[in-house]
Amino acid sequence: MPYKGKIFLVTGASSGIGAAVVKLLLEDGAQVVAVSRRKIAAENFSGRPRQNFQSIQCDLADFGSLDDAVGRAIKNIACLDGVVLCHGFGVFGSLEEFSVARIKNQIDTNLTSIMLISRLAIPIMKKRGRGDLVIIGSESGLKGGKFGAVYCAAKFGLSGFVQALRQECAASGVRVAIVNPGMVDTEFFDHLDFAPGESRDNALQADDVASAVKTILDMPAGSVIDQINLSPQKSVIRNKSQKS
Numbered sequence: 554m555p556y557k558g559k560i561f562l563v564t565g566a567s568s569g570i571g572a573a574v575v576k577l578l579l580e581d582g583a584q585v586v587a588v589s590r591r592k593i594a595a596e597n598f599s600g601r602p603r604q605n606f607q608s609i610q611c612d613l614a615d616f617g618s619l620d621d622a623v624g625r626a627i628k629n630i631a632c633l634d635g636v637v638l639c640h641g642f643g644v645f646g647s648l649e650e651f652s653v654a655r656i657k658n659q660i661d662t663n664l665t666s667i668m669l670i671s672r673l674a675i676p677i678m679k680k681r682g683r684g685d686l687v688i689i690g691s692e693s694g695l696k697g698g699k700f701g702a703v704y705c706a707a708k709f710g711l712s713g714f715v716q717a718l719r720q721e722c723a724a725s726g727v728r729v730a731i732v733n734p735g736m737v738d739t740e741f742f743d744h745l746d747f748a749p750g751e752s753r754d755n756a757l758q759a760d761d762v763a764s765a766v767k768t769i770l771d772m773p774a775g776s777v778i779d780q781i782n783l784s785p786q787k788s789v790i791r792n793k794s795q796k797s
């Protein structure tokens with residue numbers, strides 16, 4: 554039970570990568586405060602002590618709610634050991650298809666909310682002299698892709714945010730890292746017109762990304778993994794409208 558007695562805040566916990574991170578942390582004995590818009594039943598992580606799990610419902614694109622719900626949760630946690638930010642979504646298309654509201658929603662959710670949660674959590678961890686902030690970025694934060702201008706802008710923004718923040722926090726003992734996955738087989742693609750190819754090696758699994766997060770958390774004090782980039786072995790995109 555390597556995380557027994559440790560407390561983590563995890564966003565995007567209702568599905569995909571965030572749910573896999575929550576499962577892994579609970580299995581290893583941690584307490585988890587899980588954030589998402591949907592309510593998460595403790596039974597989703599069956600076999601783990603119910604008292605180790607708390608679900609908070611919050612739309613993180615609504616900054617007033619974020620400040621209220623996440624701020625309150627963080628204040629109630631006496632010893633915050635880590636924050637893993639896994640929430641986000643993608644909308645793709647030509648730039649001219651994006652209204653101001655759609656651009657704003659994507660940047661607010663995928664970038665600004667991450668800055669705001671970090672801003673709430675970092676001072677608490679700085680006071681303790683330790684803690685981990687791990688952010689799920691994307692391969693889209695490393696290389697721009699067709700029809701992903703707004704999504705890539707948010708994810709590139711995260712890369713810069715993490716690079717700067719890790720320097721700012723180093724002296725205080727707080728570690729800041731980013732994980733940049735390629736395509737992962739999750740609900741992310743449910744409302745998109747494309748998805749990874751159907752072969753097992755065309756997409757990462759959410760558990761693969763959670764393992765990368767664990768590798769970062771498990772580094773001995775004083776050592777930091779700044780960034781992990783991971784991809785499916787064969788990157789194949791399937792257009793859902795094309796019959797196979």
Ligand SMILES: NC(=O)c1ccc[n+]([C@@H]2O[C@H](COP(=O)([O-])OP(=O)(O)OC[C@H]3O[C@@H](n4cnc5c(N)ncnc54)[C@H](OP(=O)(O)O)[C@@H]3O)[C@@H](O)[C@H]2O)c1
Pocket residue numbers: 564565566567568569570571588589590591592611612613614639640641642643662689690691692733734735736737738739740741742
């Ligand atoms: N899947 C991929 O191929 C892939 C690749 C690279 C990077 N990523 C990144 O990985 C992260 C997780 O994605 P995933 O693949 O795990 O997708 P997912 O299964 O769709 O999970 C997304 C999570 O984000 C939460 N979320 C979305 N908007 C939110 C909001 N406004 N407020 C609060 N929570 C919100 C969702 O919860 P609710 O709906 O309950 O709010 C859900 O728990 C995202 O940042 C995504 O950009 C994904």
